[in-house]
Amino acid sequence: MTSQTISNNPTPDQIRRAPKVLLHDHLDGGLRPGTIVELARATGYTRLPETDPGKLGVWFREAADSGSLERYLETFSHTVGVMQTREALVRVARECAEDLAEDGVVYAEVRYAPEQHLEGGLTLEEVVEAVNEGFREGERLARANGHRIRVGALLTAMRHAARALEIAELANRYRDLGVVGFDIAGAEAGFPPTRHLDAFEYLKRENNHFTIHAGEAFGLPSIWQALQWCGADRLGHGVRIIDDIQVQADGSVKLGRLASYVRDKRIPLELCPSSNLQTGAAESYAEHPIGLLRRLHFRATVNTDNRLMSGTSMSREFEHLVDAFGYSLDDMQWFSVNAMKSAFIPFDERLAMINDVIKPGYAELKSEWLFQQTVSTSGSVDQEG
Numbered sequence: 001m002t003s004q005t006i007s008n009n010p011t012p013d014q015i016r017r018a019p020k021v022l023l024h025d026h027l028d029g030g031l032r033p034g035t036i037v038e039l040a041r042a043t044g045y046t047r048l049p050e051t052d053p054g055k056l057g058v059w060f061r062e063a064a065d066s067g068s069l070e071r072y073l074e075t076f077s078h079t080v081g082v083m084q085t086r087e088a089l090v091r092v093a094r095e096c097a098e099d100l101a102e103d104g105v106v107y108a109e110v111r112y113a114p115e116q117h118l119e120g121g122l123t124l125e126e127v128v129e130a131v132n133e134g135f136r137e138g139e140r141l142a143r144a145n146g147h148r149i150r151v152g153a154l155l156t157a158m159r160h161a162a163r164a165l166e167i168a169e170l171a172n173r174y175r176d177l178g179v180v181g182f183d184i185a186g187a188e189a190g191f192p193p194t195r196h197l198d199a200f201e202y203l204k205r206e207n208n209h210f211t212i213h214a215g216e217a218f219g220l221p222s223i224w225q226a227l228q229w230c231g232a233d234r235l236g237h238g239v240r241i242i243d244d245i246q247v248q249a250d251g252s253v254k255l256g257r258l259a260s261y262v263r264d265k266r267i268p269l270e271l272c273p274s275s276n277l278q279t280g281a282a283e284s285y286a287e288h289p290i291g292l293l294r295r296l297h298f299r300a301t302v303n304t305d306n307r308l309m310s311g312t313s314m315s316r317e318f319e320h321l322v323d324a325f326g327y328s329l330d331d332m333q334w335f336s337v338n339a340m341k342s343a344f345i346p347f348d349e350r351l352a353m354i355n356d357v358i359k360p361g362y363a364e365l366k367s368e369w370l371f372q373q374t375v376s377t378s379g380s381v382d383q384e385g
């Protein structure tokens with residue numbers, strides 16, 4: 001007799017092969033340490049804290065492990081520092097697409113702030129074109145290696161600066177040319193999203209899409225502003241929505257008005273578990289609000305935020321969640337479909353990704369057990385009676 005005795009939890013290898021969708025990943029937070037060292041040498045950047053790639057990778061993880069978003073963000077001076085030339089941007093973007101594809105990501109929206117890459121004399125347009133070129137090269141190389149991936153860019157404006165409208169206009173100009181939307185990032189406390197209302201209103205008039213980092217280092221007021229004043233399509237993190245959800249002693253759950261709105265309107269939450277542990281937004285994977293948010297059927301998605309600073313990947317994020325919550329391939333599919341539904345590309349493309357790439361990918365993985373030869377079929381059956 002054959003039965004499904006195999007554990008319901010996916011193995012690390014299955015997690016890696018499962019089609020994954022990534023909505024929240026920073027280009028300047030995902031460089032390979034070896035690339036940083038080489039680019040520093042090539043561009044004359046002398047401020048790296050370590051020049052051995054292994055040690056540099058550890059340095060980023062430890063420095064980002066600070067418990068504060070502000071100190072976490074300080075580590076970006078070194079990655080941004082080596083991303084000031086066209087060649088560097090093309091390379092970093094190409095490697096980003098290749099690394100994500102290698103990890104089983106089939107669709108990614110990768111963000112960066114063009115205004116941070118002008119120190120070498122590039123224009124905003126040259127920055128965007130270099131990154132787009134890198135993504136296209138990375139997609140081609142990935143395909144040559146047997147991986148299919150599509151990467152769209154999100155242009156980020158820094159919330160402490162005053163260039164949001166200009167960057168929103170840039171995002172609009174490069175729409176359908178590799179840029180799929182807009183974002184604001186940077187320190188949250190003291191820099192509410194309403195500072196950049198003009199940019200959001202402009203994008204809405206243009207029927208364009210945007211997400212806002214909100215509810216990461218600052219709580220409900222930031223989420224409320226992002227949604228009700230700025231009109232964000234998605235929330236970058238949004239993890240602090242948990243502050244508006246009460247779990248009673250008997251296990252029943254009560255949602256406040258804002259949490260209800262977020263769930264009822266299917267507002268996508270770009271959750272980034274490892275990053276939250278480092279900035280102090282969550283205590284442990286097991287205590288991360290994603291467990292409850294998934295149970296309550298919020299539009300929750302799983303993301304990396306900064307692969308370098310967190311020493312992570314999409315697969316690793318899922319490995320942590322499988323360990324913490326016992327997630328199955330069905331849960332992984334649920335998160336992946338949620339993310340694909342929430343992407344900023346056209347509806348027909350999202351649907352085709354879900355029906356023709358994601359679901360068949362999970363179906364194949366889920367049916368593997370049927371073909372595993374765990375029982376010997378070569379012996380004879382005892383005949384009785």
Ligand SMILES: O=c1[nH]cnc2c1ncn2[C@H]1C[C@H](O)[C@@H](CO)O1
Pocket residue numbers: 026027028029069073076080111112113116156185186187213216275305306
């Ligand atoms: O998790 C984050 N919260 C707020 N800002 C962030 C986070 N991760 C990266 N950033 C900032 C630093 C980068 O230089 C910038 C653009 O990617 O976005």
Ligand SMILES: [Zn+2]
Pocket residue numbers: 024026185213236305
């Ligand atoms: Zn982020």
